[in-house]
Amino acid sequence: MELINRFKAYIAEEKLYHPGDKVLLAVSGGVDSVVMTHLYKQAGIDCGIAHCNFQLRGAESARDETFVTALANELGLPLYSIRFDTETYAGDKRISIQVAARELRYAWLEETRQKHGYTFLATAHHMQDNVETVLMNFAKGTGIAGLHGILPKQQHLIRPLLFAQKEDLLALAAANGWGYVEDSSNLTVKYTRNFFRHKVIPVIQETYPAAVPQMAASIDRFREAEQLYTEAVSRHKKRLLFKQGENFKVPVLKLQKAIPLHTLAWEIFKEFGCSPAQLPQVIDLLQSEPGKLVETPTHRIIRDRVWLLITPLEAPEAPLIVIEKETGVVSVKGGTLKLKIRTSEGAPIPASPLMACLDLDTLQFPLLMRRWKQGDYFYPLGMRKKKKLSRFFIDQKLSLIQKENIWVLESAKRVVWIIGMRIDDRCKITSNTRNMLVLEWHPI
């Protein structure tokens, strides 16, 4: 089958497109993302191009930006591009250049997707990328979750080229005379990945020439196996983990008999800060005397007579901070919030969900900063329907612990920002905005 038809079939099978959808394409200018762009264009799907210039490779970075701009013009597609001061960002946050670039990239791409009303953000990961990921996970040590590789769809993020091999993409570009740029450093790819790409997989292919598609087929099966695994784990958790007010409890006798013990104990206790290294200690509690305990960074797991009791390490703190002024700094457990006022002139799109810009006229002071609670709802940016926070957190796949640590900002009894995650649509910047409240969340 021709690649364009395999592309359409894959999109249909994995439900990566429905009539009316708009897709924002992350395009570096390399062969993968260029071929993806042409395929979307050929398939007649409404799409736009987003390009990040990390300004890390001097003239080569500028060349890539110019190339992608020309590609967008040639195909008549909307273009969104940004230049990041990646080195400063990495220095400020004391993270590696790779991690910085990745953070900046995904935060900006997601903001751009939301702001301009795109249904999906598409990246050009292909079959080799996927196989590399799984082999690396396996070599580093992983559970079954490390075997599903790169998923075709995670919420709004899609990977429509996972069905294709690198050679297919190169051949199609050559056959059509599609130009692309070569990234001499391959910045967002770590050394280890390049090593697996150029050293490990070719050696495996000497024995098994079809190793890449065979491993990709295996990964598809692992993905389905993981669904069944997750189903079984959920069923066990229902009979092994009970909520009681602020605390949780696990019946000792039932957990002792649970099969397979290690995996089920891990699935239960990882939510409460337990590390793989601590797991054997927690399992030892099953045989120990009442009163013994294991302390994780967030919880105490205590051996009671017939239960393991799980309690948060600290009592919940005073949950309400009143913010009277429009500028200043508020420090709470877990981080610091900075507030300032700006006019909306030339306002940049926040480059990270840690930052929010709200239309000042939609807000009413004092603001309240508090923990989220059951029953809270908001209008997620880009949506016209309200959504319960509890539902939103499920969609975002937050763990119990992550949920417990969420702060929200409230104005006139409305949640206006789930801090560090998503603003309310009714407070967003519009063409009518005069002044905006700029909020920065600095987690510890």
Place this chain on the structure above:
Amino acid sequence: MELINRFKAYIAEEKLYHPGDKVLLAVSGGVDSVVMTHLYKQAGIDCGIAHCNFQLRGAESARDETFVTALANELGLPLYSIRFDTETYAGDKRISIQVAARELRYAWLEETRQKHGYTFLATAHHMQDNVETVLMNFAKGTGIAGLHGILPKQQHLIRPLLFAQKEDLLALAAANGWGYVEDSSNLTVKYTRNFFRHKVIPVIQETYPAAVPQMAASIDRFREAEQLYTEAVSRHKKRLLFKQGENFKVPVLKLQKAIPLHTLAWEIFKEFGCSPAQLPQVIDLLQSEPGKLVETPTHRIIRDRVWLLITPLEAPEAPLIVIEKETGVVSVKGGTLKLKIRTSEGAPIPASPLMACLDLDTLQFPLLMRRWKQGDYFYPLGMRKKKKLSRFFIDQKLSLIQKENIWVLESAKRVVWIIGMRIDDRCKITSNTRNMLVLEWHPI
């Protein structure tokens, strides 16, 4: 921890020994099996040595046999050894030397284990062997079952060294001055395995020096994940597959909605001869009109209005063959049975479960050859208690199809041989046997 203590801990954890057990050690004379022998001796476990001479490497084969004989003498352990004419066997059966050696080895080892009352047969597979197996499976394409690697225990077969790395075994042998032989050809190891051992894994270790133990830890987790997977699959099968006389049926609507569809369909239909290549056709039946069908080598899968009906390809044949004479040939569906009489003088132990030697005085002619049926029982060789065949087949992990194809030999209303699998203990050769009936089963 010292290796001997890790060995004891591993044996305890995986339940590879209980007081009173006797363990038969498969010893080639290489470092792995020699270290295993010393560890068993040091642990004070009652054990014996079994050695196969495949007579494929001339003087080297003889040297190995001499070495193992000396080792058994030195440690005061019982020795069982055999010489195979591997090349003739491979030629007669038209199989590769590797496959022939493997078949001869496991059949003889298992017979020896049973005949001399050993609880377990132990082989010296270690951590590297395990990691190689899983990497090879992954590269060839596999489902989750290909990830559990070499299991520490499968019925009577145990692998007590899976916890250890090759380097550990070499170091211990060196530290204790334990001699061993080197196998220049490494016969039972295929070329592909050697390639993974010497070419693929060392390259991975350049990036991840601890790749082998990390992969081994992953494999342990996959093994537990597979248990949960299997649990979920069983639950789905209960609601998706129904037996109706000779036939089975699957509800179309329920299967259409089953998640994940491909994996669940595979787990259901593979039992009925469906190949991976045929699976998409079977899944297409869910959308097709009544009357369409897919034919596997053994079954017809027919789209009915609300069911997929599964029926065996052939009507069950006349199920009873009367064997009047003590010598001759009987041909049935699935294979040919040859009978002859021998005196028990210098009788060899059958080298394969495809061969059986029964004490002629315990038999009563005519014999009957028939399919097994529910309610059948026998006394499995080596056991003093009777066992239902249905139970025996579960222990042997036979699939539905394999069970359907089983023949048994009956004498005076007793099952005396499950053909190709196991004889009845009451008919075995003893020191009192005068003449024996030698049976050879040649499956098609």
